[in-house]
Structures are given as structure tokens and as C-alpha cells.
Amino acid sequence: MYFQPKNLDEALEIKAKLGADGTLLAGGTDLVVGIRKGRTQVSNFIDLSKVAELGELQEQDGFLRIGAATVHRRLESCAHKALADAAATVGGPQIRNLGTVGGQIGTASPAGDVSVALIALNAEVELLSAARGSRRLPLADIFTGPGKTSIADDELIRAVWVPHGRRSEFYKIGKRDAVAISVVMAAASIGPSNDVAIGIGCVAPTPLRCRRAEDHINSHGLDGATINDAAQIVREDVSPIDDHRAGAAYRREMAGTLTKRLLWRLLHSKGG
Amino acid sequence: MTRRQLDIFNRQDQAAIDKTAERVRKTEATWPLRFTVNGKPVEVAVDPEESLYDTLRERLRLTGTKGACLEGECGSCTVLLDGKPVTACLVMAPQVAGRKVTTIEGLAADDRLHAVQESFIAAGAVQCGYCTPGLIVSAAALLEENPQPTADQVREALEGNLCRCTGYTKIIDAVLDASSSGTEDKANAGVD
Numbered sequence: 001m002y003f004q005p006k007n008l009d010e011a012l013e014i015k016a017k018l019g020a021d022g023t024l025l026a027g028g029t030d031l032v033v034g035i036r037k038g039r040t041q042v043s044n045f046i047d048l049s050k051v052a053e054l055g056e057l058q059e060q061d062g063f064l065r066i067g068a069a070t071v072h073r074r075l076e077s078c079a080h081k082a083l084a085d086a087a088a089t090v091g092g093p094q095i096r097n098l099g100t101v102g103g104q105i106g107t108a109s110p111a112g113d114v115s116v117a118l119i120a121l122n123a124e125v126e127l128l129s130a131a132r133g134s135r136r137l138p139l140a141d142i143f144t145g146p147g148k149t150s151i152a153d154d155e156l157i158r159a160v161w162v163p164h165g166r167r168s169e170f171y172k173i174g175k176r177d178a179v180a181i182s183v184v185m186a187a188a189s190i191g192p193s194n195d196v197a198i199g200i201g202c203v204a205p206t207p208l209r210c211r212r213a214e215d216h217i218n219s220h221g222l223d224g225a226t227i228n229d230a231a232q233i234v235r236e237d238v239s240p241i242d243d244h245r246a247g248a249a250y251r252r253e254m255a256g257t258l259t260k261r262l263l264w265r266l267l268h269s270k271g272g
Numbered sequence: 273m274t275r276r277q278l279d280i281f282n283r284q285d286q287a288a289i290d291k292t293a294e295r296v297r298k299t300e301a302t303w304p305l306r307f308t309v310n311g312k313p314v315e316v317a318v319d320p321e322e323s324l325y326d327t328l329r330e331r332l333r334l335t336g337t338k339g340a341c342l343e344g345e346c347g348s349c350t351v352l353l354d355g356k357p358v359t360a361c362l363v364m365a366p367q368v369a370g371r372k373v374t375t376i377e378g379l380a381a382d383d384r385l386h387a388v389q390e391s392f393i394a395a396g397a398v399q400c401g402y403c404t405p406g407l408i409v410s411a412a413a414l415l416e417e418n419p420q421p422t423a424d425q426v427r428e429a430l431e432g433n434l435c436r437c438t439g440y441t442k443i444i445d446a447v448l449d450a451s452s453s454g455t456e457d458k459a460n461a462g463v464d
Binding site for chain 1: 320323342345353357369410431
């Protein structure tokens with residue numbers, strides 16, 4: 001069956017009724033490919049393209065609130081550098097005009113560029129259900145495995161909340177500039193009290209938040225020595241795999257290198 | 273290409289087209305879809321689980337849109353959705369309800385080709401031609417948004433379109449020629 005709710009309430013009602021048997025369709029850039037390749041079976045589509053509320057982008061309470069159906073293209077010009085840069089590296093222009101932030105989070109790929117940038121920006125995800133209303137939790141906490149999240153069967157992603165006031169950087173290693181899944185990518189940010197956050201992709205079953213490296217810097221300060229330590233901690237904490245795009249050893253090495261590179265950028269831009 | 277090679281090529285192409293057409297015809301067209309195609313309002317019954325690519329080619333017979341990878345990697349099936357380039361193979365047909373779709377067939381006005389089409393011909397920016405409709409649609413969208421792109425901006429706008437004959441240089445030249453910056457360059461060159 002194919003459902004096309006006209007608004008958020010209708011979408012929530014259908015999702016509540018169908019539960020796990022209702023597959024949410026946003027940009028389709030992952031889902032439709034999965035279906036065509038036989039990876040994904042869908043018994044019921046819930047097409048969110050007519051739910052206008054999900055496409056809203058607004059400033060609210062010191063956060064940028066990004067509606068779940070906001071396409072990557074719109075984020076390319078956003079004020080958070082890591083997020084803008086990550087959005088601009090997704091697919092090609094055609095994919096960025098279709099693919100959405102909520103879709104990428106829900107897909108829960110360890111290679112989600114935008115998810116990694118959002119994690120490094122301390123973003124929160126707002127989930128919504130007909131029965132329990134909305135709840136907000138740190139984005140990094142919802143990923144439980146490749147393609148798996150802790151989002152309940154009757155919930156949908158309403159929005160992502162990105163706090164203002166953090167400077168951020170993003171770096172992606174891929175086989176080519178466009179339409180290429182990342183080999184390794186990372187993002188980092190620094191807040192008003194010089195607290196650092198680090199996210200890394202393609203090196204673990206989920207987009208990874210490197211808490212141990214963050215804690216080290218946040219208790220010892222950001223300088224050349226702690227940056228080297230952080231890179232080492234990251235190399236210890238990642239668990240990459242070998243695949244046709246790169247070897248695990250390379251990914252591990254690069255996870256540390258990108259951490260170092262991003263933290264140096266944040267350190268340099270601090271003074272000037 | 274020899275006559276024999278061409279025959280084989282055409283037979284394979286036709287077989288693929290027939291197979292897709294049969295697959296689409298066999299599905300149940302139960303979903304009434306209303307949208308605008310190339311400026312004209314259209315009402316067509318579709319299978320809600322078919323792609324916009326199938327609707328355009330098999331139901332509306334707009335076969336200018338080409339499909340190669342059918343998984344969003346190659347850009348051959350690029351059309352404009354509300355003016356923005358998208359890969360038609362990844363769009364579910366019901367998602368375009370009430371929206372405007374422009375295909376390669378919609379770029380020419382009456383009997384006049386679009387400037388990008390003219391410049392592709394003039395620059396010889398076509399080899400096998402399969403990627404050409406998608407490239408022209410992407411380029412037309414770029415020039416609509418930015419009438420004077422730099423060569424790098426052209427490359428960026430076309431990064432989602434693959435040409436396996438790899439003739440990118442003339443493609444980029446053609447887009448620059450069609451842009452107003454290309455016109456200016458030519459005018460300046462004329463003065464020199």
C-alpha cells in the first residue's frame with residue numbers, strides 16, 4: 001500500500017497504525033535504490049512529501065531547527081560550516097535536491113556525512129509520535145548499529161536542533177568529489193567555553209562520537225600536545241572494516257589524521 | 273560502428289525498452305496522478321510504487337529522458353522538479369503530485385532549441401549521446417540560476433552527470449558557450 005499523508009497528524013496516525021510495517025519515504029535516495037537492488041522490502045510506503053511542516057527551517061531558542069524533510073541542498077549555505085560542507089559533499093546536485101536530513105539520520109549509515117557533522121555540532125534530534133508527543137535527545141545516542149536506531153516504530157523524525165555558537169570544520173576522504181560514498185570523514189567543533197566535540201564516519205558500525213578524545217582535550221585544554229593525544233585515542237577507539245573502498249588500517253590511520261587536521265584548524269581559527 | 277554492430281545494438285536497446293514497458297504495463301495503475309509536465313497539466317493513472325522515470329517514459333512516452341544506472345549514480349535521467357535537477361529514477365511517481373516537471377523535451381520553445389542544446393551541437397559535445405539529455409537539463413538549470421558561471425561552477429553543476437565516453441571538455445565548453453559569460457567572451461574575442 002502507498003500512503004500519502006497531507007499533514008503531520010495524518011502521518012503520525014498512519015505510522016502509529018502500521019508501526020514497523022510502515023516505511024517512511026522522504027527523498028528516496030537510499031530507499032528506492034535499496035528496493036531496486038532487492039536489499040529492502042517495503043510492504044507500506046508512508047510518503048512524507050506532502051507534509052509541509054517537515055520542510056521548515058527556522059531559528060528557535062538559540063538553535064537552528066532543521067525540519068526533517070529539509071534537503072541537503074538547502075543546508076549548503078547554512079551558517080554551521082561543518083554542516084554546510086558535509087551537505088555539499090553528499091552525492092551530486094540531483095541527490096542533494098532530493099535527499100533529506102531526516103532521511104539520512106533514519107537510514108543510520110555509518111557513512112552519513114551530514115549525521116557526522118551534526119554529531120560534532122552537539123545536535124539533538126526531535127522525535128514525534130501520536131501517543132507520546134515529542135522527545136528530544138542527543139543525535140549521537142540514537143544510532144545503535146548499521147541501519148539501526150533507537151527510534152520507536154510509531155515515531156518519526158520531526159527535526160534536528162543545532163545549537164548556535166560553535167565553530168566547526170568537516171573533512172571527507174572519498175574516491176572522487178561527487179557521487180562517492182566517503183572512505184573516512186570527520187567533523188569537529190569548539191564551543192564558547194572551548195569545549196570540543198568530535199564525530200567520525202565510516203570507522204565503526206555507526207557514526208561515531210569520540211567521547212574519550214573529547215574528554216582528554218576538555219580536561220587538558222586544546223594545544224598541539226593534546227591534539228596528538230586525541231588523534232591517538234581516536235585511532236584506538238575506532239573499529240573500521242576492510243571493504244572495496246579502503247582497508248581497515250588505512251581508515252584507522254586516517255581517522256586520527258583527520259582528527260588532528262580538524263582540531264588544528266579549530267585551534268588556528270580561535271585566535272584570528 | 274558497422275551496420276551489423278548497429279543492428280545488434282538496436283536490438284538490445286529495443287529488448288530493454290520492451291522489457292521495461294512490459295513491467296510497467298503489468299502493474300496496476302491505480303493511483304490518479306496530476307502534475308505539470310513541460311508546462312502542460314497532465315492527469316495519468318500510475319502504479320504508486322513506480323518511479324517518475326517509468327511514468328515519464330512508459331506512460332507519457334517522453335523517452336528523451338534516459339536511464340542508465342537507475343540508482344541515482346549517473347544522472348542520465350535528470351529532469352527538473354520545480355526547477356531543480358533531480359534523478360527521475362529515485363523519485364516515486366506520487367511524490368510529484370501538484371508539482372512541475374521539466375524534461376529534455378520541454379527545454380525547446382516551439383521550434384527553437386534551448387541555447388544549451390544549440391551549443392552542444394555547435395561544440396560537438398555529444399559522443400554516444402546517452403548522457404546528453406541529462407547533462408543538458410542539468411546545465412539548463414545551472415544557467416537559469418547563474419547565467420554567468422565560471423568553468424569550475426559548470427563542473428560542480430555537472431558533477432552528478434557521468435559521461436562514459438569521457439568527453440567532458442567539450443561539454444564544459446558548450447555550457448560556457450551557452451552562458452552569457454560565453455557570449456561576452458566571444459564578443460570580446462571579436463573585438464580583439
